[in-house]
Amino acid sequence: MKRIALFAILMLLAVTCLGLAPAFADEVAPAAAAATDVAATTEAPAAAAAEAPKADTGDTAFIIISAALVMLMTPGLALFYGGMVRKKNVLSTMMHSFIIICLVSVIWVLYGYSLAFGTDINGMIGSLDFALFNNVGPDPNPDYSATIPHSIFSMFQLMFAIITAALISGAFAERMRFSAFLLFTVIWISVIYFPLAHWVWGVGGWLRDLGALDFAGGTVVHISSGVSGLVLAILLGKRRGLGTTPMPPHQLPMTVLGAGLLWFGWFGFNAGSALGANGLAGSAFVTTNTAAAAAALSWIFAEWIRQGKPTVLGAASGAVAGLVAITPAAGFVTAGSALVIGLLSGVICYFAVVLKPRLGYDDALDAFGIHGVGGTFGAIATGIFATTTVNSAGADGLLYGSSELLVKQLIAVGASYAFAAIGTFIIYMIVNAVFKARVTVEDEETGLDITQHGEEGYPDFAVQAGGLSGISYASSSASSTVVHSH
Known part of the structure; x- marks a missing residue:
């Protein structure tokens, strides 16, 4: 059943490509069309050139670099x-x-x-004008x-x-089948992300x-990824042994490196959203860094007061929380407002994580x-701190005398x-009917690296006679009874 379903997905993608291609086979590519138009209008080449954007x-160089920075975030x-x-x-x-x-790169082009x-369709979704x-x-x-x-522009948005x-994957880490994950991602990106992006950013989108x-x-x-992750975490259930078996991070230096790369890439994420190398991009750059730094500090001081020690994981998590919170506001608020947003977001997100066990769900990586x-x-x-003095295309928030934006x-x-919660629930039910979404007890105990991919991140090795030249590797997957614990 699993193989048949996977084959069906591949065939569906292939048929989609074949089905869409003839519709555009006779279309002239934009560059070629431009060349044809110039040749056909020799009597007024200057006028044609003046009209073309x-x-x-x-x-262009700035957005290419920004797109690369956002890609590095993943x-x-x-x-x-x-x-x-x-x-x-x-x-x-x-x-x-x-x-x-x-x-997602393939689906994006398709x-x-x-x-x-x-082109907008009733404020809800775009047409297939740009398919392929x-x-x-x-x-x-x-x-x-x-x-x-x-x-x-399209590649920047792809990232x-x-x-x-x-x-989303952080919510269901350590317990979802890879096949189910693939099918879920294809459906979710298609029916949740694309419409929501059109609502907010597409010309004609109803929220825009x-x-x-x-x-x-x-x-x-x-919001879309966080809410969808929460729904999946609840539907999949808790990791086996949570609360009784220790499950600390296995490699915190890796996590800190990842947080640093996220912070670095986020400058492309936020500053690049100005869509030009201009003053607005500079403002977004400043607010992004300020909020991240403030949130990292407020998070570690909150846990220092509550737990007695500031943690490295807390600093990394706090920085990401600040980056998240400033994202919608980056191009609309002052540096001072960014400082406040960062300080508050670090504390708010810290307590959201702390309360997780009491609320009874297992969002594995928050x-x-x-x-x-x-x-x-x-x-x-954003509805509180936004000001048109930063971005005239925005609006004034509550702090500047208007409650309308809030x-x-x-x-x-x-x-x-x-939209994210209801849609994710329906998608999960469909995916779970095709592939049992959660791995078996045995697979979860052995670990998903071995059971889903046949590999190990850290295979055991022993140094034999002869020193380092005599290293031999032995996979712990030889025994299915091995249960990793920390």
């Missing part, structure tokens, strides 16, 4: 998550992030970008950015879709037209506690919660 080389997330699980699950956890880069940013990247070429699309190539899907603000993904990225809660606070804080932000938060 022209990409700015500085803005390997950074793999390290951040990978270090926090037990060593028997490190590869499977990192595989989630890595394979999502591949999976139809994903078009559904998110294509038809009409996505070197010329700018003035609807989204008049100074960078349409293709570069957001990738990391959003990857963030409402006036809700989300500079770089508080609702689209963090996808909801940091991204769901942090994204929610950031979206609401109401709109609350509507956007509520809609994102409902």
Whole structure:
């Protein structure tokens, strides 16, 4: 059954490609079309050139670099998550992030970008105008950015879709079948992320037209992934042995390195969302760094007061919480407001994580506690601290005399919660009917690295006679009765 379902998925992708390709076979690529038009209008070449939008080389270079920075965040997330699980699950956890880069990249070209940013259909979804990247070429699309190539804008947005899907994996780490994970990701990115991205960022999207603000993904990225992760964590159930078997992070240096890469990449995430090398990008850069630093400090002081010691994991988690919270507000608030948002988000997310055991769910790596809660606070804080003195295209928040924006932000938060929660529940039921979503007791005890991928992150080795030249490796998978513990 499993193999048949996997084959069916591959065939579906192949048929989609074959089915879409003929529709665009006779279309002239944008670059070629431009060349044809120039040849056909020799009597007025100057007028034609004047009408065509022209990409700015500085803005284009900046967004290419920003897109690369955002892409780096997903390997950074793999390290951040990978270090926090037990060593028997490190590869499977990192595989989630890595394979999502591949999976979402293909879906994005097939139809994903078009559904998110294509011609609006009733404020809910984009059309298939851009399927297979038809009409996505070197010329700018003035609807989204008049100074960078349409293709570069689309690739920048792809990196957001990738990391959003990857963030969810932290909630169900150490207990989901890889086959079920793949099917869930394909459906979730298609029916949750793409519509939500269109609502908030697509021309004609209903939340965009409402006036809700989300500079770089508080609702689209963090609330959607955090809430979906929470639903999955509840439906899958707790990891076996939680509360009785020690489950500390197996490699904290890896997690800190991952947090550093996330912080580094987040400058592309937020500053790049200005879609140009300009003053707004500089402002977003400042607010991003300020909030991350403040949140790391407030998190460790909160745990220092409560637990008696500040932890390295707390510092890393706090920095990420601050980055999450400032994301929707980065291009709309001052540095002083970013400082307040960071300080508050560190404490709020810390207590969201602390309360998790009392609430009875097992969000393994705190996808909801940091991204769901942090994204929610950031979206609401945008409605409080936003000011048009920073960004004239935004709106004034509660602190600047208007409650209207805060109401709109609350509507956007509520809609994102409902859509992500209900949609994820339905998707899980479908996936669980095709593949049993949770691994067996034996597989969970042995570890997902061996049972799902046939590999180990840290194979045992012994030094024989002859020193290091005599090292021999022995896999612990030789005995299915081995239960890793720390």
